[in-house]
Every structure is written in structure tokens, then in C-alpha cells.
Amino acid sequence: MEGIIGIIGGVGPYAGLDFLRNICNNTRAVKDQDHINSLLVSCPSLIPDRTAFLLGDEKDNPAYGMVTCAKMLYDAGARYVSVACNTAHAGRIFTPFRTMVEQFEGLTIVNMLETCAVYVKTRLQVHRIGLLASKGTYTSGVYHEYFRKEEGFTLMEPTAAGQEAIHAAIYNETFGIKAHSAPVRVQAKTILQEAITALAGRGAEALILGCTELPLAVTPSKGGLPLLDPGLLTARRLIELTAPEKLTPYGVLGCAAE
Amino acid sequence: MEGIIGIIGGVGPYAGLDFLRNICNNTRAVKDQDHINSLLVSCPSLIPDRTAFLLGDEKDNPAYGMVTCAKMLYDAGARYVSVACNTAHAGRIFTPFRTMVEQFEGLTIVNMLETCAVYVKTRLQVHRIGLLASKGTYTSGVYHEYFRKEEGFTLMEPTAAGQEAIHAAIYNETFGIKAHSAPVRVQAKTILQEAITALAGRGAEALILGCTELPLAVTPSKGGLPLLDPGLLTARRLIELTAPEKLTPYGVLGCAAE
Numbered sequence: 001m002e003g004i005i006g007i008i009g010g011v012g013p014y015a016g017l018d019f020l021r022n023i024c025n026n027t028r029a030v031k032d033q034d035h036i037n038s039l040l041v042s043c044p045s046l047i048p049d050r051t052a053f054l055l056g057d058e059k060d061n062p063a064y065g066m067v068t069c070a071k072m073l074y075d076a077g078a079r080y081v082s083v084a085c086n087t088a089h090a091g092r093i094f095t096p097f098r099t100m101v102e103q104f105e106g107l108t109i110v111n112m113l114e115t116c117a118v119y120v121k122t123r124l125q126v127h128r129i130g131l132l133a134s135k136g137t138y139t140s141g142v143y144h145e146y147f148r149k150e151e152g153f154t155l156m157e158p159t160a161a162g163q164e165a166i167h168a169a170i171y172n173e174t175f176g177i178k179a180h181s182a183p184v185r186v187q188a189k190t191i192l193q194e195a196i197t198a199l200a201g202r203g204a205e206a207l208i209l210g211c212t213e214l215p216l217a218v219t220p221s222k223g224g225l226p227l228l229d230p231g232l233l234t235a236r237r238l239i240e241l242t243a244p245e246k247l248t249p250y251g252v253l254g255c256a257a258e
Numbered sequence: 259m260e261g262i263i264g265i266i267g268g269v270g271p272y273a274g275l276d277f278l279r280n281i282c283n284n285t286r287a288v289k290d291q292d293h294i295n296s297l298l299v300s301c302p303s304l305i306p307d308r309t310a311f312l313l314g315d316e317k318d319n320p321a322y323g324m325v326t327c328a329k330m331l332y333d334a335g336a337r338y339v340s341v342a343c344n345t346a347h348a349g350r351i352f353t354p355f356r357t358m359v360e361q362f363e364g365l366t367i368v369n370m371l372e373t374c375a376v377y378v379k380t381r382l383q384v385h386r387i388g389l390l391a392s393k394g395t396y397t398s399g400v401y402h403e404y405f406r407k408e409e410g411f412t413l414m415e416p417t418a419a420g421q422e423a424i425h426a427a428i429y430n431e432t433f434g435i436k437a438h439s440a441p442v443r444v445q446a447k448t449i450l451q452e453a454i455t456a457l458a459g460r461g462a463e464a465l466i467l468g469c470t471e472l473p474l475a476v477t478p479s480k481g482g483l484p485l486l487d488p489g490l491l492t493a494r495r496l497i498e499l500t501a502p503e504k505l506t507p508y509g510v511l512g513c514a515a516e
Binding site: 004010011012013014017020021024025029030031032033034035037038039040041042043044045046047048049072073075076077173178179182 | 268287
């Protein structure tokens with residue numbers, strides 16, 4: 001019972017499911033028992049909206065709920081834990097979270113954005129990176145902490161209007177992905193495709209799907225820009241940490257990067 | 259933090275994911291926080307193959323691993339727990355499991371097969387039920403315990419050759435659903451479609467997808483026989499027990515029964 005993977009999901013719930021599915025899809029397995037022991041906590045009522053907190057519309061720091069979830073996972077045996085939400089990685093949330101979970105001995109937190117940045121630096125070697133994300137992620141500037149100018153990166157964001165449109169594609173109660181993910185509405189898909197075209201036109205060499213809902217709505221096209229899914233990259237990193245011999249080759253299933 | 263749903267998954271892993279997805283899909287929610295707090299334990303290495311045990315090819319009773327998973331869920335706060343595997347509901351596995359978890363005070367085990375039988379009796383009111391399942395489920399006769407002749411049911415099973423074919427559609431390492439679920443192979447789909455046609459021809463009025471992998475490969479057709487997914491029905495039952503006001507109407511998303 002060593003090396004169990006833990007996922008703090010529920011932020012949102014489908015993103016957590018997608019994260020665990022990525023772990024299964026990227027594991028070499030021909031029978032149930034080959035799969036890696038994993039736990040998913042999907043307790044959305046414990047974790048206030050991350051974007052609302054970063055924009056000042058929500059007082060409670062989501063970090064506290066995330067710590068409660070981490071404790072549930074830790075008590076149940078998880079030792080490698082990731083949070084299936086981009087916006088939660090903003091310093092104002094992730095730093096206190098990380099400090100508070102230091103009390104759990106032997107727990108390794110695998111940071112999704114750091115994992116994505118390491119991948120771009122070591123494997124993809126491109127510099128002009130377009131970012132699709134929720135307003136909270138743009139406002140917090142969280143991706144700028146990981147893709148720094150000093151390291152030669154240009155992080156490209158959509159125009160203000162483009163950012164509003166993407167936020168609606170995620171959050172709108174009538175057509176947004178959080179409310180309607182099975183299937184994703186055409187309006188949400190169209191907004192995202194337009195944002196991708198605009199960023200490509202401005203010279204982006206790769207695109208980050210910087211919100212865990214986006215991979216549900218955007219699929220890579222042959223010859224199109226590489227689409228980086230930080231959740232997928234982190235799922236693969238968790239496999240590498242717990243059972244490296246079981247990691248499938250890149251590109252076999254669902255990996256948009258290569 | 260009351261009424262948390264717990265899922266013993268990993269048997270197999272995709273079936274556990276499908277179970278939690280059914281909970282999300284059948285919950286009235288327009289934002290993350292509306293979703294029901296849920297935990298998924300996917301620890302396949304703890305639970306030997308259920309069919310192999312029932313056929314005598316595996317000595318260890320999967321019940322013990324299931325109890326370990328139930329304890330992980332219980333310790334983390336889950337109080338309504340289901341096992342996302344049909345074969346695990348055979349008396350030789352489920353009865354000792356149920357006895358052992360009685361030590362967990364306040365824990366309610368929601369039996370997937372019982373839930374399915376109650377649904378057929380109270381809502382569907384048909385009597386000739388076709389069963390698609392793995393060999394272990396047929397051999398154990400587990401569905402006969404719930405759909406009894408004495409209550410007017412005729413439980414219809416495929417021929418021996420048909421049962422072998424369905425088992426291969428689930429387990430075969432080259433084309434079976436357990437090894438290849440994204441996407442499911444055409445060969446597996448064809449086998450299942452032929453089995454459905456044969457049971458319909460013999461007069462089945464409804465079909466049970468009696469293995470948690472099958473809903474990944476079979477979709478209801480308009481005017482075709484009702485396809486009962488015990489996992490879906492149980493997901494809805496868990497919502498009804500924990501947050502009845504959040505249960506969507508039948509047939510809105512993914513429900514094949516009506």
C-alpha cells in the first residue's frame with residue numbers, strides 16, 4: 001500500500017474525473033490489477049470558487065478546504081497528491097495550502113503548473129506560449145510565475161474581450177462547460193476555437209489549456225499548434241513517481257503535446 | 259461534512275470513474291459547489307479478480323480488499339458506500355464483505371443489484387429480463403438471487419457460446435473493454451450487439467448491462483429494448499439518499515431506462 005496517488009478533485013468535479021482518467025489512460029495495463037492505486041476526493045462544497053476568491057468576490061481562501069481534502073487523502077494512504085485545478089495554483093491559494101500540508105509527513109505535493117513548465121522547458125523547447133484560462137488565472141498572473149520572461153518565455157494572453165469570452169465558455173450557466181459538459185455546448189467550443197486561432201495568428205508556438213475544464217472542449221488537430229494539458233502532464237508525472245515502469249509512451253492516448 | 263458518498267472502484271478502474279460520472283451527471287448543478295461530496299477509492303491491486311475467484315482460479319476472496327477500501331472511505335468520512343462491480347455482488351463475496359463492514363458504525367452499503375431489482379419491480383414492471391454479464395456473474399447466479407422466479411421473473415441468459423463471446427468482449431487482452439476502453443474496439447461492440455439481438459429475439463422485454471464495463475460499449479437506441487445500467491440506477495439512488503432535492507429527472511442524462 002505504498003505510493004498511492006491522491007487527487008484533490010471537485011474543482012470542478014468533471015476535471016477531477018478527467019485527471020484520474022488520464023492516470024488510467026497513461027498506465028500500461030491489460031487487467032484491473034495492473035492499474036495504480038489512486039484516491040479521488042471530490043468535495044466541491046468544501047472549496048469555494050478559486051476565481052471568485054482571487055477577484056475578491058469570495059472571502060474564504062480555498063486553501064483551507066484543499067487542506068481538509070489533502071488530510072482525507074493522506075489519512076486514507078495517499079502520498080503523492082495533486083490538485084486538479086489550475087486557478088488553485090495561484091500563489092495566494094497554493095502557498096498557504098503548501099505550508100499547511102507540510103505537517104503531513106511523507107506527503108509529496110506534485111504542482112501541476114510547475115510540471116507543465118518543466119515539460120515545456122525540457123521537452124518542447126518553444127518560447128511563445130499562448131494561454132487559455134479562466135479570468136482568475138489571468139488576473140492572478142499565476143502562469144507568469146512559472147513561465148518567466150527572464151527565462152526567455154513570452155506568455156501570450158487573449159485580449160480583454162477574448163478573456164471575457166473564454167470565461168463565459170467555462171462559467172456561463174446556459175452554455176458554459178461547468179454547467180454543460182456532457183456534451184459540451186457548440187457555443188463554448190466556438191469561443192475557444194476563435195481564441196486559439198487568434199493566439200496562433202499572433203505567433204504562439206504552443207497553447208496551454210490552463211483550466212481543467214478546457215480539455216473537455218478542445219481537441220488537438222493534426223498540424224495545429226501543440227495543445228498542452230497540464231492535468232495530463234501531471235497525471236503522467238504522478239505515474240512516473242509511483243510506478244515508472246507502467247508509464248505509457250507519449251502520444252499513445254490523449255496526449256496532445258507530441 | 260455529512261452524507262458523503264463513497265465508491266469502491268478500481269473493479270475495474272474505468273467502471274469506478276463511470277460510476278462517479280453518473281453521480282455528477284444526475285445531480286442538479288450549475289456550479290461546482292452544487293455537486294455532492296464524493297470519494298472514489300480506486301485500488302485495484304487490493305482486490306483480486308472477482309470472476310476468477312468465483313470460478314475457483316483465484317484463492318483470495320475479493321471481500322477482504324473491498325473491506326480495506328470501505329475502511330479507507332469510512333475513515334475519510336463516507337457514509338453511503340457502493341461497490342462499482344456487478345460480480346462483486348455474488349453472495350460468496352458480498353455476504354462476507356457486508357458482515358465485515360458492519361463494524362463501521364453509521365455506514366450504509368447501497369447494494370447495486372438490489373437497487374436494480376427494486377427499480378425493475380416498481381418502475382419498469384416487465385418480467386422477461388435479459389442479462390449481459392461476465393462469466394463469473396452467470397456462473398455465480400447472482401442475478402437469480404435478486405430476480406427470482408417466485409416473484410414472476412424470467413431471467414434470460416445467452417447460450418453458452420454467447421456467454422463466452424461476451425466474456426471475451428470484456429476480458430480479451432487484444433479487443434476486450436477492460437484493456438481497451440478509449441475507444442472500445444469494434445469487435446467488442448459487435449459481439450454485444452449480436453447478444454442483444456439474440457435476447458430480444460427470444461422475447462426479452464428489457465436488458466440488464468450486468469457488468470460495469472458494458473455501459474462503456476453499449477448505447478440505447480430509440481425504439482430498442484430498455485437497457486438497464488445498475489451502476490446508473492445506484493448512482494441515482496445514492497443521490498436520493500444524500501441530497502434528494504438534487505436528483506435530476508429520469509432520462510435527462512445518460513439514463514437508458516426511460
